Amino acid sequence: MSEATVADTRRLNSKPQDLTDAYGPPSNFLEIDVFDPQTIGVGRNRFTTYEVRMKTNLPIFKLKESCVRRRYSDFEWLKNELERDSKIVVPPLPGKALKRQLPFRGDEGIFEESFIEERRSGLEQFINRIAGHPLAQNERCLHMFLQDESIDRNYIPGKVRQ
Amino acid sequence: MSFFSFGQTAEIDIVLNDAETRKKVEHKTEDGKKDKYFLFYDGETVSGKVNVTLKNPGKRLEHQGIKIEFIGQIELYFDRGNHHEFVSLVKDLARPGEMAQSQTFDFEFTHVEKPYESYTGQNVKLRYFLRAIISRRLNDVCKELDIVVHTLSTYPELNSSIKMEVGIEDCLHIEFEYNKSKYHLKDVIVGKIYFLLVRIKIKHMEIDIIKRETTGTGPNVYHENDTIAKYEIMDGAPVRGESIPIRLFLAGYEMTPTMRDINKKFSVRYYLNLVLIDEEERRYFKQQEITLWRKGDIVRKSMSHQAAIASQRFEGSASSEKALSQAKEEDD
Numbered sequence: 076m077s078e079a080t081v082a083d084t085r086r087l088n089s090k091p092q093d094l095t096d097a098y099g100p101p102s103n104f105l106e107i108d109v110f111d112p113q114t115i116g117v118g119r120n121r122f123t124t125y126e127v128r129m130k131t132n133l134p135i136f137k138l139k140e141s142c143v144r145r146r147y148s149d150f151e152w153l154k155n156e157l158e159r160d161s162k163i164v165v166p167p168l169p170g171k172a173l174k175r176q177l178p179f180r181g182d183e184g185i186f187e188e189s190f191i192e193e194r195r196s197g198l199e200q201f202i203n204r205i206a207g208h209p210l211a212q213n214e215r216c217l218h219m220f221l222q223d224e225s226i227d228r229n230y231i232p233g234k235v236r237q
Numbered sequence: 238m239s240f241f242s243f244g245q246t247a248e249i250d251i252v253l254n255d256a257e258t259r260k261k262v263e264h265k266t267e268d269g270k271k272d273k274y275f276l277f278y279d280g281e282t283v284s285g286k287v288n289v290t291l292k293n294p295g296k297r298l299e300h301q302g303i304k305i306e307f308i309g310q311i312e313l314y315f316d317r318g319n320h321h322e323f324v325s326l327v328k329d330l331a332r333p334g335e336m337a338q339s340q341t342f343d344f345e346f347t348h349v350e351k352p353y354e355s356y357t358g359q360n361v362k363l364r365y366f367l368r369a370i371i372s373r374r375l376n377d378v379c380k381e382l383d384i385v386v387h388t389l390s391t392y393p394e395l396n397s398s399i400k401m402e403v404g405i406e407d408c409l410h411i412e413f414e415y416n417k418s419k420y421h422l423k424d425v426i427v428g429k430i431y432f433l434l435v436r437i438k439i440k441h442m443e444i445d446i447i448k449r450e451t452t453g454t455g456p457n458v459y460h461e462n463d464t465i466a467k468y469e470i471m472d473g474a475p476v477r478g479e480s481i482p483i484r485l486f487l488a489g490y491e492m493t494p495t496m497r498d499i500n501k502k503f504s505v506r507y508y509l510n511l512v513l514i515d516e517e518e519r520r521y522f523k524q525q526e527i528t529l530w531r532k533g534d535i536v537r538k539s540m541s542h543q544a545a546i547a548s549q550r551f552e553g554s555a556s557s558e559k560a561l562s563q564a565k566e567e568d569d
Contacts, residue, residue, distance in 0.1 A: 082424065082425045083425075083427070084425050084427055084484050085427070086427070086429065086482045086484075087414055087416060087427060087428060087429045087482070089429055089431055089480035090431070090478070090480070092478035092479055092480070093478050096476060096477045096478035096479075097476065097478065097479075099476075101435070101474070101476050102434070102435060102436050102476070102477065103435055103436045103437055103438050103474075105438075133436055134407070135407065203517075204517045207437065207438060207515070207516070207517055208517070208519065209405050209408040209409070209437060212408075237407055
Protein backbone atom coordinates (compact mmCIF):
# COMPACT_ATOMS: atom_id res chain seq x y z
CA MET A 76 0.00 0.00 0.00
CA SER A 77 1.51 3.34 -0.99
CA GLU A 78 2.20 5.99 1.65
CA ALA A 79 -0.02 9.06 1.97
CA THR A 80 1.00 11.63 -0.66
CA VAL A 81 4.14 13.59 0.19
CA ALA A 82 3.49 17.32 0.54
CA ASP A 83 4.30 19.38 -2.52
CA THR A 84 7.05 21.72 -1.41
CA ARG A 85 8.23 22.96 -4.80
CA ARG A 86 8.92 26.67 -5.01
CA LEU A 87 6.30 28.95 -6.45
CA ASN A 88 7.01 30.31 -9.89
CA SER A 89 8.66 33.70 -9.92
CA LYS A 90 9.88 36.13 -12.52
CA PRO A 91 13.59 35.78 -13.27
CA GLN A 92 15.54 38.78 -12.02
CA ASP A 93 16.74 41.33 -14.54
CA LEU A 94 20.55 41.30 -14.58
CA THR A 95 20.77 45.07 -14.42
CA ASP A 96 18.73 44.97 -11.21
CA ALA A 97 20.87 42.16 -9.86
CA TYR A 98 24.23 43.76 -10.57
CA GLY A 99 23.35 47.43 -10.66
CA PRO A 100 23.87 49.86 -7.80
CA PRO A 101 21.34 49.31 -5.00
CA SER A 102 18.52 51.86 -4.82
CA ASN A 103 19.04 52.33 -1.08
CA PHE A 104 22.44 53.99 -1.12
CA LEU A 105 22.62 56.49 1.76
CA GLU A 106 25.82 57.38 3.56
CA ILE A 107 26.28 60.23 5.99
CA ASP A 108 29.62 60.96 7.62
CA VAL A 109 30.20 63.32 10.52
CA PHE A 110 33.86 64.28 10.74
CA ASP A 111 36.48 67.00 10.80
CA PRO A 112 35.59 68.71 14.09
CA GLN A 113 36.85 72.29 14.16
CA THR A 114 36.79 74.53 17.19
CA ILE A 115 35.98 78.06 16.16
CA GLY A 116 36.35 81.27 18.17
CA VAL A 117 38.28 82.15 21.31
CA GLY A 118 37.90 82.04 25.05
CA ARG A 119 34.39 81.67 26.32
CA ASN A 120 32.79 82.04 22.85
CA ARG A 121 34.31 78.93 21.42
CA PHE A 122 32.25 76.17 19.84
CA THR A 123 32.90 73.08 17.78
CA THR A 124 31.48 72.46 14.32
CA TYR A 125 31.44 69.18 12.43
CA GLU A 126 31.29 68.48 8.74
CA VAL A 127 28.19 66.53 7.72
CA ARG A 128 28.79 64.95 4.33
CA MET A 129 26.01 63.04 2.59
CA LYS A 130 26.04 60.78 -0.47
CA THR A 131 22.85 59.17 -1.68
CA ASN A 132 20.83 57.94 -4.64
CA LEU A 133 17.45 58.13 -2.94
CA PRO A 134 15.17 60.22 -5.13
CA ILE A 135 13.62 62.05 -2.17
CA PHE A 136 16.82 64.01 -1.58
CA LYS A 137 17.25 66.87 -4.03
CA LEU A 138 21.04 66.77 -4.00
CA LYS A 139 22.84 63.46 -4.49
CA GLU A 140 25.86 64.87 -2.67
CA SER A 141 26.02 67.56 -0.05
CA CYS A 142 28.45 68.88 2.50
CA VAL A 143 27.57 71.28 5.34
CA ARG A 144 28.95 72.36 8.72
CA ARG A 145 26.81 71.89 11.81
CA ARG A 146 27.27 72.33 15.55
CA TYR A 147 25.75 70.42 18.45
CA SER A 148 22.88 72.87 18.95
CA ASP A 149 21.89 72.36 15.30
CA PHE A 150 21.51 68.65 16.01
CA GLU A 151 19.40 69.52 19.05
CA TRP A 152 17.22 71.75 16.91
CA LEU A 153 16.69 68.89 14.43
CA LYS A 154 15.78 66.49 17.23
CA ASN A 155 13.19 68.90 18.62
CA GLU A 156 11.65 69.57 15.22
CA LEU A 157 11.30 65.86 14.51
CA GLU A 158 9.89 65.07 17.93
CA ARG A 159 7.23 67.66 17.35
CA ASP A 160 6.32 67.07 13.72
CA SER A 161 7.11 63.53 12.74
CA LYS A 162 5.61 60.32 14.06
CA ILE A 163 8.93 58.67 14.67
CA VAL A 164 10.59 57.84 17.95
CA VAL A 165 13.69 60.03 17.72
CA PRO A 166 16.90 58.31 18.83
CA PRO A 167 18.90 59.95 21.62
CA LEU A 168 21.68 62.44 21.02
CA PRO A 169 25.04 62.11 22.74
CA GLY A 170 24.99 63.96 26.06
CA LYS A 171 24.92 67.70 26.55
CA ALA A 172 27.94 67.48 28.90
CA LEU A 173 26.95 70.39 31.09
CA LYS A 174 29.37 69.23 33.77
CA ARG A 175 32.20 69.66 31.31
CA GLN A 176 31.22 73.29 30.80
CA LEU A 177 31.77 74.21 34.46
CA PRO A 178 34.95 76.08 35.31
CA PHE A 179 37.92 74.78 37.33
CA ARG A 180 38.26 71.55 35.39
CA GLY A 181 41.64 69.94 35.05
CA ASP A 182 41.13 69.26 31.33
CA GLU A 183 39.84 71.16 28.29
CA GLY A 184 36.18 70.46 29.16
CA ILE A 185 34.06 70.21 26.04
CA PHE A 186 37.06 70.84 23.84
CA GLU A 187 38.87 67.79 25.12
CA GLU A 188 39.87 65.62 22.13
CA SER A 189 38.48 62.35 23.48
CA PHE A 190 35.17 63.98 24.31
CA ILE A 191 34.87 65.52 20.85
CA GLU A 192 35.54 62.14 19.27
CA GLU A 193 32.86 60.50 21.44
CA ARG A 194 30.42 63.21 20.51
CA ARG A 195 31.28 63.02 16.81
CA SER A 196 30.61 59.30 16.76
CA GLY A 197 27.30 59.71 18.60
CA LEU A 198 26.19 62.43 16.21
CA GLU A 199 27.05 60.25 13.22
CA GLN A 200 24.96 57.39 14.59
CA PHE A 201 22.13 59.77 15.34
CA ILE A 202 21.94 61.32 11.88
CA ASN A 203 22.25 58.00 10.07
CA ARG A 204 19.43 56.48 12.09
CA ILE A 205 17.15 59.38 11.33
CA ALA A 206 17.96 59.88 7.67
CA GLY A 207 17.24 56.20 6.93
CA HIS A 208 13.78 56.34 8.51
CA PRO A 209 11.02 56.40 5.86
CA LEU A 210 8.80 58.60 8.04
CA ALA A 211 11.53 61.15 8.68
CA GLN A 212 12.77 61.31 5.11
CA ASN A 213 9.98 63.59 3.97
CA GLU A 214 10.39 66.19 6.74
CA ARG A 215 11.49 69.65 5.58
CA CYS A 216 13.69 70.12 8.63
CA LEU A 217 15.79 67.07 7.82
CA HIS A 218 16.41 68.19 4.26
CA MET A 219 17.32 71.65 5.43
CA PHE A 220 19.69 70.22 8.02
CA LEU A 221 21.48 67.96 5.54
CA GLN A 222 21.49 69.94 2.35
CA ASP A 223 21.01 73.67 2.98
CA GLU A 224 24.02 75.88 3.64
CA SER A 225 22.58 77.19 6.87
CA ILE A 226 19.57 76.42 8.99
CA ASP A 227 16.80 78.97 8.89
CA ARG A 228 15.16 78.67 12.28
CA ASN A 229 12.20 80.66 11.06
CA TYR A 230 11.36 78.16 8.37
CA ILE A 231 7.87 76.82 7.77
CA PRO A 232 7.75 73.20 8.96
CA GLY A 233 6.20 70.70 6.57
CA LYS A 234 6.65 67.68 4.36
CA VAL A 235 8.71 67.33 1.22
CA ARG A 236 7.01 65.77 -1.78
CA GLN A 237 8.94 63.61 -4.24
CA MET B 238 -13.22 12.71 53.55
CA SER B 239 -14.87 11.44 56.74
CA PHE B 240 -13.64 12.19 60.22
CA PHE B 241 -15.79 9.49 61.68
CA SER B 242 -14.30 6.09 61.07
CA PHE B 243 -17.60 4.36 61.69
CA GLY B 244 -19.17 5.67 58.48
CA GLN B 245 -18.78 3.93 55.14
CA THR B 246 -16.91 5.44 52.26
CA ALA B 247 -16.56 4.35 48.69
CA GLU B 248 -14.09 4.72 45.90
CA ILE B 249 -15.27 5.21 42.34
CA ASP B 250 -13.39 4.09 39.29
CA ILE B 251 -14.54 4.76 35.71
CA VAL B 252 -13.27 2.33 33.06
CA LEU B 253 -14.05 2.58 29.36
CA ASN B 254 -15.06 -0.54 27.50
CA ASP B 255 -12.57 0.06 24.70
CA ALA B 256 -9.70 1.16 26.96
CA GLU B 257 -7.44 -1.48 25.37
CA THR B 258 -7.96 -0.41 21.76
CA ARG B 259 -8.76 3.28 21.96
CA LYS B 260 -5.97 5.69 21.02
CA LYS B 261 -4.59 8.08 23.61
CA VAL B 262 -3.24 11.50 22.83
CA GLU B 263 -1.18 14.04 24.69
CA HIS B 264 -2.94 17.18 25.84
CA LYS B 265 -1.60 20.11 27.80
CA THR B 266 -3.06 20.69 31.25
CA GLU B 267 -3.69 24.13 32.69
CA ASP B 268 -0.34 24.25 34.46
CA GLY B 269 1.54 23.41 31.29
CA LYS B 270 2.17 19.72 31.92
CA LYS B 271 1.30 17.13 29.30
CA ASP B 272 -0.87 14.15 30.05
CA LYS B 273 -2.36 11.35 27.96
CA TYR B 274 -6.09 11.03 27.51
CA PHE B 275 -8.43 8.80 25.51
CA LEU B 276 -9.24 10.30 22.13
CA PHE B 277 -12.81 10.58 20.89
CA TYR B 278 -14.44 11.99 17.79
CA ASP B 279 -17.85 13.53 17.23
CA GLY B 280 -20.64 10.98 17.15
CA GLU B 281 -18.71 8.20 18.85
CA THR B 282 -20.34 6.25 21.64
CA VAL B 283 -18.88 6.56 25.13
CA SER B 284 -19.46 3.39 27.11
CA GLY B 285 -17.89 1.73 30.06
CA LYS B 286 -18.24 0.60 33.63
CA VAL B 287 -18.37 2.43 36.94
CA ASN B 288 -16.78 0.38 39.72
CA VAL B 289 -17.93 1.39 43.20
CA THR B 290 -15.64 -0.13 45.84
CA LEU B 291 -16.67 0.00 49.49
CA LYS B 292 -13.75 0.90 51.73
CA ASN B 293 -14.93 -0.66 54.97
CA PRO B 294 -15.99 -4.26 54.34
CA GLY B 295 -19.18 -5.37 56.05
CA LYS B 296 -20.66 -1.87 56.42
CA ARG B 297 -23.44 -0.63 54.16
CA LEU B 298 -23.25 2.52 52.05
CA GLU B 299 -26.34 4.71 52.24
CA HIS B 300 -26.81 6.97 49.25
CA GLN B 301 -29.34 9.23 47.51
CA GLY B 302 -28.64 7.81 44.07
CA ILE B 303 -25.73 7.01 41.79
CA LYS B 304 -25.45 8.54 38.36
CA ILE B 305 -22.94 9.20 35.63
CA GLU B 306 -22.75 12.36 33.52
CA PHE B 307 -21.05 13.18 30.25
CA ILE B 308 -20.19 16.87 30.20
CA GLY B 309 -18.72 19.18 27.60
CA GLN B 310 -18.00 22.56 29.06
CA ILE B 311 -16.22 25.86 28.51
CA GLU B 312 -14.45 27.43 31.47
CA LEU B 313 -13.29 31.04 31.28
CA TYR B 314 -10.45 31.55 33.76
CA PHE B 315 -11.60 35.01 34.77
CA ASP B 316 -15.11 33.70 35.48
CA ARG B 317 -14.39 30.38 37.15
CA GLY B 318 -17.71 30.10 38.92
CA ASN B 319 -19.68 29.88 35.69
CA HIS B 320 -19.10 26.80 33.60
CA HIS B 321 -20.85 26.92 30.27
CA GLU B 322 -22.05 23.42 29.54
CA PHE B 323 -22.79 22.79 25.90
CA VAL B 324 -23.17 19.01 26.26
CA SER B 325 -24.79 17.55 29.34
CA LEU B 326 -26.01 13.96 29.43
CA VAL B 327 -26.98 11.91 32.48
CA LYS B 328 -27.55 8.24 33.07
CA ASP B 329 -28.93 7.03 36.39
CA LEU B 330 -27.06 3.98 37.64
CA ALA B 331 -28.79 3.30 40.93
CA ARG B 332 -31.85 4.60 42.74
CA PRO B 333 -31.47 5.93 46.31
CA GLY B 334 -30.85 3.08 48.68
CA GLU B 335 -28.13 1.05 50.33
CA MET B 336 -25.17 -0.77 48.92
CA ALA B 337 -24.12 -3.85 50.85
CA GLN B 338 -21.09 -4.68 48.75
CA SER B 339 -18.92 -3.29 46.02
CA GLN B 340 -20.69 -3.12 42.69
CA THR B 341 -20.08 -2.41 39.03
CA PHE B 342 -22.51 -0.46 36.86
CA ASP B 343 -22.55 -0.41 33.07
CA PHE B 344 -23.22 2.78 31.17
CA GLU B 345 -23.47 3.83 27.56
CA PHE B 346 -23.84 7.28 26.03
CA THR B 347 -24.75 6.46 22.45
CA HIS B 348 -23.46 8.50 19.52
CA VAL B 349 -22.59 11.52 21.66
CA GLU B 350 -22.38 14.84 19.90
CA LYS B 351 -18.99 16.43 20.51
CA PRO B 352 -19.15 19.56 18.39
CA TYR B 353 -15.91 21.27 19.45
CA GLU B 354 -12.29 20.30 19.92
CA SER B 355 -10.81 20.08 23.41
CA TYR B 356 -8.73 23.16 24.11
CA THR B 357 -6.59 24.31 27.01
CA GLY B 358 -5.46 27.88 26.53
CA GLN B 359 -4.18 30.93 28.37
CA ASN B 360 -7.57 32.24 29.44
CA VAL B 361 -10.07 29.57 28.58
CA LYS B 362 -10.47 25.82 28.68
CA LEU B 363 -12.87 23.58 26.81
CA ARG B 364 -13.05 20.07 28.14
CA TYR B 365 -15.11 16.90 27.98
CA PHE B 366 -15.33 14.48 30.91
CA LEU B 367 -17.30 11.69 32.49
CA ARG B 368 -18.37 12.30 36.07
CA ALA B 369 -19.74 9.58 38.32
CA ILE B 370 -21.52 10.78 41.46
CA ILE B 371 -22.75 8.97 44.51
CA SER B 372 -25.16 11.45 46.10
CA ARG B 373 -25.14 11.47 49.88
CA ARG B 374 -26.69 13.63 52.57
CA LEU B 375 -23.51 15.32 53.77
CA ASN B 376 -21.01 15.01 50.97
CA ASP B 377 -21.12 13.44 47.54
CA VAL B 378 -18.50 11.03 46.31
CA CYS B 379 -17.35 12.06 42.90
CA LYS B 380 -14.93 10.85 40.22
CA GLU B 381 -14.08 12.46 36.92
CA LEU B 382 -12.46 11.04 33.84
CA ASP B 383 -11.27 13.58 31.26
CA ILE B 384 -11.24 12.72 27.59
CA VAL B 385 -9.91 14.62 24.62
CA VAL B 386 -11.95 15.34 21.51
CA HIS B 387 -10.47 16.17 18.12
CA THR B 388 -12.52 17.71 15.32
CA LEU B 389 -11.56 16.47 11.88
CA SER B 390 -11.99 18.10 8.51
CA THR B 391 -11.31 17.03 4.96
CA TYR B 392 -9.46 18.90 2.26
CA PRO B 393 -11.41 22.13 1.70
CA GLU B 394 -13.00 22.51 -1.71
CA LEU B 395 -11.96 26.10 -2.03
CA ASN B 396 -8.40 26.84 -0.98
CA SER B 397 -7.20 29.91 -2.81
CA SER B 398 -3.70 31.23 -2.45
CA ILE B 399 -2.98 34.48 -0.66
CA LYS B 400 -1.27 37.00 -2.94
CA MET B 401 -0.84 40.68 -2.15
CA GLU B 402 1.26 43.69 -2.95
CA VAL B 403 2.10 45.87 0.05
CA GLY B 404 4.58 48.53 0.94
CA ILE B 405 5.50 52.03 1.92
CA GLU B 406 5.16 54.67 -0.74
CA ASP B 407 8.47 55.18 -2.59
CA CYS B 408 10.40 53.21 0.03
CA LEU B 409 9.54 49.53 -0.05
CA HIS B 410 7.20 47.53 -2.26
CA ILE B 411 6.88 43.79 -1.95
CA GLU B 412 4.55 41.18 -3.32
CA PHE B 413 4.02 38.22 -1.03
CA GLU B 414 2.32 34.97 -1.88
CA TYR B 415 1.38 31.95 0.22
CA ASN B 416 0.24 28.87 -1.72
CA LYS B 417 -2.93 28.29 0.34
CA SER B 418 -5.20 30.06 2.80
CA LYS B 419 -6.18 26.87 4.65
CA TYR B 420 -3.48 24.57 5.97
CA HIS B 421 -3.76 21.32 7.91
CA LEU B 422 -1.65 20.86 11.03
CA LYS B 423 1.04 18.80 9.26
CA ASP B 424 1.07 20.89 6.12
CA VAL B 425 3.83 22.99 4.58
CA ILE B 426 3.53 26.70 3.90
CA VAL B 427 5.06 27.30 0.49
CA GLY B 428 5.36 30.88 -0.61
CA LYS B 429 7.55 33.64 -1.91
CA ILE B 430 8.39 37.27 -1.35
CA TYR B 431 9.13 39.32 -4.45
CA PHE B 432 10.85 42.68 -4.06
CA LEU B 433 9.54 45.39 -6.37
CA LEU B 434 11.23 48.37 -4.77
CA VAL B 435 13.86 48.47 -2.04
CA ARG B 436 14.96 51.91 -0.86
CA ILE B 437 15.64 50.92 2.74
CA LYS B 438 18.55 48.88 4.04
CA ILE B 439 17.07 45.52 4.98
CA LYS B 440 19.11 43.30 7.27
CA HIS B 441 16.92 40.22 7.40
CA MET B 442 13.39 38.92 7.02
CA GLU B 443 11.45 36.39 9.04
CA ILE B 444 8.01 34.85 9.14
CA ASP B 445 6.26 34.40 12.47
CA ILE B 446 3.22 32.31 13.34
CA ILE B 447 1.04 34.09 15.86
CA LYS B 448 -1.78 32.48 17.80
CA ARG B 449 -4.48 34.82 19.04
CA GLU B 450 -6.88 33.61 21.69
CA THR B 451 -9.90 35.87 22.07
CA THR B 452 -12.16 35.60 25.10
CA GLY B 453 -15.08 37.69 26.30
CA THR B 454 -17.70 39.64 24.40
CA GLY B 455 -18.64 43.24 23.79
CA PRO B 456 -16.55 45.71 25.75
CA ASN B 457 -14.77 42.92 27.64
CA VAL B 458 -13.03 41.35 24.68
CA TYR B 459 -9.51 40.22 25.51
CA HIS B 460 -6.90 39.10 22.98
CA GLU B 461 -3.96 37.03 24.05
CA ASN B 462 -1.24 36.88 21.41
CA ASP B 463 1.41 34.23 21.44
CA THR B 464 4.23 33.92 18.92
CA ILE B 465 4.39 30.19 18.21
CA ALA B 466 7.20 30.30 15.68
CA LYS B 467 9.84 32.61 14.30
CA TYR B 468 11.46 31.42 11.14
CA GLU B 469 14.15 33.42 9.35
CA ILE B 470 13.69 33.28 5.58
CA MET B 471 16.30 35.79 4.47
CA ASP B 472 19.62 37.04 5.81
CA GLY B 473 21.11 39.99 3.98
CA ALA B 474 19.99 42.89 1.80
CA PRO B 475 17.71 42.16 -1.15
CA VAL B 476 17.50 44.25 -4.31
CA ARG B 477 14.77 44.87 -6.83
CA GLY B 478 13.62 41.82 -8.73
CA GLU B 479 14.76 39.29 -6.12
CA SER B 480 12.46 36.50 -5.08
CA ILE B 481 12.84 34.85 -1.68
CA PRO B 482 11.24 31.40 -1.24
CA ILE B 483 9.34 30.32 1.86
CA ARG B 484 9.00 26.73 3.01
CA LEU B 485 7.69 26.38 6.54
CA PHE B 486 6.80 22.93 7.91
CA LEU B 487 3.93 23.21 10.39
CA ALA B 488 4.30 19.75 11.93
CA GLY B 489 7.12 20.97 14.15
CA TYR B 490 4.92 23.42 16.03
CA GLU B 491 2.28 22.88 18.67
CA MET B 492 -0.89 24.26 17.19
CA THR B 493 -4.62 23.63 17.29
CA PRO B 494 -7.15 23.99 14.48
CA THR B 495 -8.63 27.46 13.97
CA MET B 496 -11.60 27.81 16.33
CA ARG B 497 -14.08 30.54 15.44
CA ASP B 498 -16.50 31.89 18.02
CA ILE B 499 -16.88 28.59 19.88
CA ASN B 500 -20.30 28.57 21.53
CA LYS B 501 -20.03 32.38 21.34
CA LYS B 502 -17.42 32.25 24.09
CA PHE B 503 -13.95 32.26 22.54
CA SER B 504 -11.90 32.05 19.37
CA VAL B 505 -8.45 30.79 18.52
CA ARG B 506 -7.04 32.15 15.30
CA TYR B 507 -3.69 31.97 13.59
CA TYR B 508 -1.80 34.60 11.64
CA LEU B 509 1.29 34.63 9.50
CA ASN B 510 3.36 37.70 10.25
CA LEU B 511 5.93 38.67 7.67
CA VAL B 512 8.58 40.86 9.32
CA LEU B 513 11.35 42.78 7.61
CA ILE B 514 14.05 44.29 9.81
CA ASP B 515 16.35 47.04 8.58
CA GLU B 516 19.83 47.97 9.71
CA GLU B 517 18.52 50.30 12.39
CA GLU B 518 16.34 47.55 13.90
CA ARG B 519 13.19 49.12 12.50
CA ARG B 520 10.52 46.51 11.80
CA TYR B 521 8.12 46.48 8.87
CA PHE B 522 5.43 43.84 9.01
CA LYS B 523 2.34 42.47 7.32
CA GLN B 524 -0.04 40.13 9.10
CA GLN B 525 -2.29 37.68 7.32
CA GLU B 526 -4.77 35.24 8.82
CA ILE B 527 -4.59 31.57 7.84
CA THR B 528 -7.07 28.83 8.67
CA LEU B 529 -5.70 25.69 10.30
CA TRP B 530 -7.61 22.41 10.23
CA ARG B 531 -7.02 18.90 11.50
CA LYS B 532 -6.68 16.08 9.01
CA GLY B 533 -7.75 12.62 10.18
CA ASP B 534 -5.15 9.88 9.88
CA ILE B 535 -7.81 7.18 9.81
CA VAL B 536 -8.38 8.17 6.19
CA ARG B 537 -5.92 5.60 4.87
CA LYS B 538 -7.83 2.57 6.10
CA SER B 539 -11.23 3.68 4.91
CA MET B 540 -9.69 4.76 1.64
CA SER B 541 -8.50 1.22 0.94
CA HIS B 542 -12.06 0.02 1.55
CA GLN B 543 -13.42 2.74 -0.71
CA ALA B 544 -10.76 2.11 -3.34
CA ALA B 545 -11.72 -1.55 -3.37
CA ILE B 546 -15.39 -0.65 -3.80
CA ALA B 547 -14.49 1.69 -6.65
CA SER B 548 -12.47 -0.94 -8.45
CA GLN B 549 -15.32 -3.42 -8.11
CA ARG B 550 -17.66 -0.91 -9.67
CA PHE B 551 -15.47 -0.65 -12.73
CA GLU B 552 -14.18 -4.17 -13.08
CA GLY B 553 -16.71 -6.36 -11.34
CA SER B 554 -14.13 -9.12 -11.23
CA ALA B 555 -13.44 -11.83 -8.67
CA SER B 556 -10.08 -10.32 -7.73
CA SER B 557 -11.60 -7.01 -6.72
CA GLU B 558 -14.21 -8.85 -4.70
CA LYS B 559 -11.37 -10.51 -2.82
CA ALA B 560 -9.73 -7.09 -2.32
CA LEU B 561 -13.00 -5.78 -0.96
CA SER B 562 -13.38 -8.51 1.63
CA GLN B 563 -9.68 -8.19 2.52
CA ALA B 564 -10.08 -4.44 3.07
CA LYS B 565 -13.20 -5.07 5.12
CA GLU B 566 -11.22 -7.45 7.33
CA GLU B 567 -8.56 -4.80 7.82
CA ASP B 568 -11.14 -2.29 8.94
CA ASP B 569 -12.80 -4.63 11.46
